[in-house]
Each structure stands twice: as structure tokens, then as C-alpha cells.
Amino acid sequence: MPDTHENQPQPIALPVDRPDPLGLPAAFQQLRTHLPVAPMAFPDGPPGWLVTRYDDVRAGLADPRLSSRRPHLNSHVRASLITPQEMAALRPLDLLTSDPPEHTRLRRLVNGQFTAHRMNQLAPRIQAIVDDHLDALAAGPRPADLISTVALPVPALVISELLGVPFTDRDLYQRLTRELLSLDRTREQLLSAKTELKSYLLGLIHAKRTAPSDDLLSGLVKAQTDGTPLTDDEIAALAQLILIAGHETTTNAFALAVLHLLRAPGLWQALHHRPHLVDGVVAETLRHATALQFGLLRVAREPLSIAGQPIQAGDRVVLHLPAANRDPAHFTDPDRMDPHRANAVKHLSFGHGPHRCIGDHLARIELRTLLTSLLRRFPDLRLAAAPDEIRTHDHRVVYGIAELPIDFTPWQPGPEGERTLGRT
Template identity: 40%
Template structure:
């Protein structure tokens, strides 16, 4: 067991990736899993926290009620900027509030509900591919395919009118882009909050059967929650249902293009798509900066004592490349058995949109490689631009030809 007197100085986090291998994790994470699985680090915001990198430790941490997800805790590790607590932001609170909020919308994000949406997702994907095939080459799969699909799906679920979706996309893009200034980010957040507030007020007058409409009818009008909480829940669902899924679609396509043997295997054996998507989520876990927690009491992980009030970062991407869990973990193998990726987290705070996201990935990836069998990169992967410093790892562009 290590005590605080033997703790080395915090090292910078995140570690840099090898620019020649953009689909691989920083080499440093393999060393940490082997020799230093609970390491003191410093975030770009200047906060120090314990970085947990092994699969078993990360999974146990995320299920451990001794760790809090409350961002208002002083020890919560900020990444780039402070995250202010907001009523309705169920991702950043603990039970019983987390349980209360999540229960309100859980029935709308079940596996059965996600499967019922599959035909609509298929139609949307086919329309996007039709547009690609009719347009110029090279085409950017990020802007023309990976982003519009989850944006359209989440807007349908929330009940956002079609004419407003482009503005929605711009606001969200500003919020998730690391190059955005704080002023631009604040303006985008304000515009999005204002728009959703007006939309919720409209649904108070004109009932609808979408997520926001049902929250209005079942919780707002009964006095269980306030209008502001409905708006914040909508913003949380946007985050859960859009950026991570768009990033996963783009990185999954790139990973398959860079592993043509796996691409051909999936195209020739479409029944492999469910397992293939789980493997792609594992291999390309977009949550490159993990998720934060705060210890509510002294807890020991892998021999290191984490004191009450100290921040912890569960490094999901590293956990999904843990060699003790996955043989030859850096290799993409769409036939890998028993893959249980942490791309959507674990425990009570696991992503509420995980079933929907899986359906979108399965349909988007398989349909794309099937309908455009000659799809190829328009430039080498090493020359592509990535969102290296973002909480969610993603491609800025994915130019392709066919």
C-alpha cells in the first residue's frame, strides 16, 4: 500500500499520441497499466487527480458508490474549464437526484425502443449515402455522414423541428470544439438554452409524444420538475446522443479502412455487425480523457490509497486496451468474443443513449461499406486532422473517394 509521502509529482494529462499512428492510444498508457496503474496527473485546467488505467480497476471504480460524480465537489477534476452544476444535469449528480431524473426518461431509451427506431435510422442512412453518391468527390464523411445521422436522430427524439437542426448542429459544434473561445462557447450554450426553453414552452401549449413533450406532460405539468430542469435534461441528451456517436461513426469507418481485411470480413459476413461494432467501440473508445469522480471516503485502488475529497479520472480508453483482458488488445478483430467495452461507461451513470447509439453505428457502418464497396481514403490517415485535445476524440474531417 502506498501512502501520500511516496507519491511522485503529477505528470501532465493527457499524454500525447504518436502522430504517425492516430488510431492508437498514447504509448505511455501501456506503461501505466503495466507499472503504475494509479498515477497522479495534472489536467490542462491545472487540477490534480489520480489516473486509473486498468480495465478491472476502472470498471470497479465506476460501480463503487464511494466515488461521487458530483461536479460541485471541490476535488472534481476539471479538464479544460469549470463545469457548473445545473438542475436536471443527471450526468453530474449522485443518487437520489440522479435516480429521480434518470427514471423520468429511462423508458424512452430502452433496447426495445432503440430497435423500434432501426427502420427510421436505416432510411436516414440510405438518404445520406444517396446524397454522397450524387455529390462531388472527394467527400467529407464527417460533415456529410457521421454528424448528420445522430444529429437528426436525437432531434427527432427530442422533438426539434427539422428546419432548426442546422442551427442546433452549429451550437453543439461550438460547444464540443476545443478551439472555440470561452466567449463563443458561452454564446452557443446561451443560444441553445434559449432555443430549448422556447421549445419546451411550445410543448406546454401543444402536447407532443417526443422526449421533451412527454417530460412536459408527465413531470413538468404535475409539478415534479421545473421548466429549467426539462431544458437541461434536453441539453444532456444532446450531448449523450450526438457528439460521441458522430465521433464513433467516423473513427469506426476510418479503422475499417485502415484494416481492409476486417472491412472485407464484415462486408462478406453482415451477421457479424453486432460484435463488430462492440469491437470498434473497444478499439476506438472516443472517451480519450475518461470520466471524473471524487472519493467520498478513503479508498484503496491497486495498492494506492485515494483520500476522501481527491479527484479520480477513470481512463476508459486505456481500460479497453488492457492486455490482461483482451489478448493482443491493440489489434482490431471484429470476431473477438466477449468484448465488453467501456465506451458508454459502467454502473449507474452509464450512457443512457447506449442502445440507440449502437443501433446507429450498426446501421451506418454496415450500410456504408456495403453500398460503397470501393470506398477509400482520399489522403493518408497520418495527414488527417483530429480533435486531439478534446474530451471526445474525433476526426475533424474524413475525405474519401470511391
């Protein structure tokens, strides 16, 4: 049989160098045009494929021939430091790393706890949490870091309450999240973080079995499929995924949206007078500033073809969501953030097909509430640092901003209790 890898261009490393915090590596423009399924060099193992066009990525996300089962979530951006046996012991299959029928069973059980009705019921509580943190921001010192004061604690508190994880433990689970999402940690650091987080979650699960309450962890403890409940290890893996994804992605999407709006002269003030555009800003931010900055890894279960390129069984395939979300064939002038963009909701940041993000509805509620409230309370919000001084998470799986210095004119009570901008 002929070698289908012959006469291929030399495999390239995954492009990662960004020209600015809101841009993508320039190489993706060339790849989408001239080599949409490019041979890609991996840090370990044989080369695979990098897919960058919207239509191909979307089709790949729903293609059952591309398996989500793989021992190392980040093997396309760093060498594998943990063996498959260690990974299986520390984190069994979850929604990200399973195929049917395992994925179908897990998804059905989690769907029962993550309904749109339940998410909508959370809206008043989310508003209260946002208001509390904006009150503290208004009363606190200026300039302030929007990440530590609002962007990180609000989603963390929401997901803590929803999942049933004590918010008082946030320093612990946020520290472990940083360890697990960082790409510059040693093998010992990763193993330690994975072991500590699993042990912590198993302790919570044991407590829920003894004294259940109205939260997702208690619901997962009680959930069954055909009379078979989830194991503690399965619940811990699902809880880890929900806990990390539930605050990291929303935190960074919100911060990137604010940076977008504050970098463009007059855009924040214009949006303050047109709050009906917030939903468009949320969708466009998710498209333009995709949080999963390195894409999703799949493994071919059988031979197939992507955009005419033969893929062999066992080949690794990276479906690059940020590149797909900037495809000019699908989004006109894709590098410009446009709150009026009609098809921004077609972005792939929540995935597509059976693995579509289960928390997408909750994320949109949180982002809408955060942005609407911040615009209403701080109409003259502004950056307190030059845009090129904003530090980003370049070496983490989830892209975002490390610190976002902002300033504003504090509110002062006006006549008859009205709130007006005070001058200090």
C-alpha cells in the same frame, strides 16, 4: 495522521499525445503496468489520481463513494473558466453530474422515455434516414467527405426526431455543441454558448407545454415522480445532454470504424462478404476507439482505496475509459482491432453501473445500420487521402475525425434493373 501523499511519484499531466489517429498515448502502457493509480496534476487545484486498469476503472464506475457531482466537467483537461455559481445557473444537475437520490429520480424519468422497445421501433426510420443520405452520397461529387455527408447528419436527424428538436435548427445546435466540447475556447465563448443553448432549449420546452407531440421532450414535460414534475431547467439540462451525446458520439464512432476498416488492406472488401461480422466491428470500434478520450472525472466522497492506493475524501479521480479498454489483462493484443474478439462487448465506452449510458441501445442500432448499409452500397469504398493526413479532434472532449475523404465507383443500373459497379 500521516500524510498519505508522501513518498508518491511526482504528479503527471494527463497523457494526450497520440502516435496516430487510432492509437493511444504510449504512456498508458507504462502506467497500467507500473503505476495503475498514478498521482495526476490538474490544470487547476491540487493533484488527484489517474486510474488506467480495466478492473479498477470498472469498479470505480459503480462505486458510490466516488461522486459524479462536480462543478466543472472538464477540469482534468483544462482550467476552470466558469464559476460553480455560473455553472449551476446555466446547467443544473443532470444524469452526468448527480448522485442519488437526485440521479435516481432523473434516471427513472428518462428511462421511461428511452425504453428498448421505443428504440427498436425506430429501426425502420433509421434505415430510411441512412438510405436517403447514402443515395445523396452516391449521386454527389467524388471524392466526398463522409463526415459532412453521412456521419454527422444521420445521427443528428435521428436524435432531433427522437428528442423533438427541429432538424432545421441543426446548424445552430451543432455549432453550440462544437463550442461546448472544445477545449480551446475562451470564458466568454463558453458562457455565450451555454447561455444560447439553454435559451434555445427553454423555448422548445415552452412550445411542448403548449402543443405536446410524440417525442422525448414532450414526454419529459409530462413526466412526474411522486406527483412532482421536472422543472424547465432540469428538462433543459437533460435535453442538452441527450442532444449532444445523441449525435456527437455516434458520429465519431461511425467515422472511426470506417477509418479502421479502410486503413487495413482488404478488410472493407472482406467485411462486405461477411456482413454478419458488423456487430463485432461495432463492439470492437467502441472498445478500441473510445469516444470520451479523456476519461470520466469523479470526486471521493470519503476515504477509500483503489488498487491498494489510499484516496482521501475530496480527491479528484479520473477513470480513464480509453486506457481501460486497451488493458492487455482483459483484452488480448488490445491495440489490434479484431472483429472476431469474443469479449469486445465488455468494453466500458458506455460506462458501467448506475451511470451507464442510457442511449447505448440506440447507438448500436445506428452504428449497425450505418455500417451494414455502407458496406452493401459501396463495396469498393476507399480513402481519398493518406491515413496520416486524416485530421482528428485532438482538442475536444469527444474524440473523432474532423474530415474523412472517401471515394468509390458509382453504381450503374445493370440488366433488368440489377445494380452493378459501373466504371467511369
